[in-house]
Amino acid sequence: MDVGVALPTMAPGYGPGTTVDWSRGIDTGPFSSVSAGERITFDNPEIATTLAAAAAVTERVEVIANIWILPMHPPTLVAKQVATLDHLADGRFTLGVGVGGRGHDYRAAEASDERRHARLDECVASVRALLAGEPPFPGADPVGPPPVRPGGVPILGSPMGPRSMARAAAWADGVTGFSVAGRGDEMRRTNELADRVFAEAGRPPPRKLSGCFYVVGVEEPLATLRAFAARYLAIFGADFADAMAAECWVATPDDLGRVLDDAEAAGVDELVLVPGTVDRRCLDATAEVVAAR
Template sequence: MEIGMTLPSMVHDNEYSRDTTLDWCRLIDQGPFESISVGERTTYPNQEITVLLSAAAALTERVKLYSTIFVLPTHATAVLAKQAATIDVLSNGRITLGIGSGGREHDYIAAEKPFNNRFSRMEHQVHELKRLWAGEPPFTGADPVGPSPVQAGGPPLFAGVGGPKSLARAARWADGLFGQNVGDGNYANFSQYVENAQRLWEGEGRKTKPYITTSFWYALGPHAKTQLEHYAKSYMEILGPGAVDYILSQQSISSETALINALDTFEAAGCDEVILVPTSAETAELDRTILALAKR
């Protein structure tokens, strides 16, 4: 099983700076990680996803680049196709586009896009992305949307999905799956999730199995539990106090042992890659993570 790392761009308290991007990209590319991920929110104090992915493409040579995830219906399809193709060229074919519909209406309002019918709109956008990357113009009489991607047919598309309906829809077009777990990683049903995904892919006549990833928040160091809870509360407070209280009750990956146990759990369940989501922007946290992984 591969292990990836997320840039800590969602960390509050003005911890994320220019040096954060420079240092984390360098250390991730040198370290035991196979990918570097960037998430997206609009109405939140994080840095913008395409800019960070472009920086990561220029600052790294080895690791895969993941968007985890673009909220696709908040984007103009042709513009995102151009941005993704540009990052594909800049990274020499290392970008995988994670896309989903999201669940925060605030982001849609800020992007001046309708929240209703976002699922059906996203499916249409998926087909448009593939068509544009194949060199077809966005409409009759227009020039194609360039540049041509390095990867034939465009970057792979991974679906950020939750429930069974979205998983079934993803089986029609996705190359893989991006998931997120907000608890302690001990999910007895994850192996069932893997089996369901593979069965749905087969049912759609897909010739390859989906590449299945998951992710979770974690913290290490002297104040790990407090750090983890602070991050979770800040990130999820938009959902209201009830949801926040539940999510806080599930946070337990705040030690080396808990981190290693969670990774082992997902590997045994058939996960292809776990993407770690740090809750601190300090490079010392990344150093602690590398040391912990060396003990696994």
């Protein structure tokens, strides 16, 4: 199983040097990818700009948008950004897409969240066509630059249940899930659903990513982890956020080894670790655990 590390873009204290520092550390470590997710009404940096910086200062790891809330944006603009990211990463870019769950982000982006699942399907088709060289309208020049990788930029879906999994099976190259607390049973259920639904659609088994929140290598790691999770999830209400934060447990090197074992046993192809701190000691401690596997 591969192990990727997300940039700690949602953690307090993310500063001007964090993107470059962590990206270089991930690239030189025993990791498979660097990634970032999207939120608008939060204090994280913007996804495309952040991933562009990560792509520019790395040479080896895959650069993943995990995930881009595609229905919030014009598909042609996203295609242009994706094409640029693919070139900056020299063909190492992968696009993870989803519908999101935060109405505030849609409202702030001046976008409607109506029909967002159907619009995701439509947007993916548009982005694929644009990346393949089709012009955005008759008589227009194509949107470039063309993808570096033969076959284009891989696209991952982020379905949350059977209906959205069936939609993703029509167009996704893989799926990217998430278990806030790093529960192996949750990952297994998602992976089994993905394999079954893709098979029913006549598709080969998809690449399966998952992820979880964690903190290791710093003072009071469990308290730091749970404070991070509660802060990030606060948009859904304090009671829900606190309850979910209390479920988080990956806060020691032994815990990290266990969640990696659980994810691998659950059929995860790549586990993306999402740190709840910007402290580089967390990344260094993570590298030690992963390198020892």
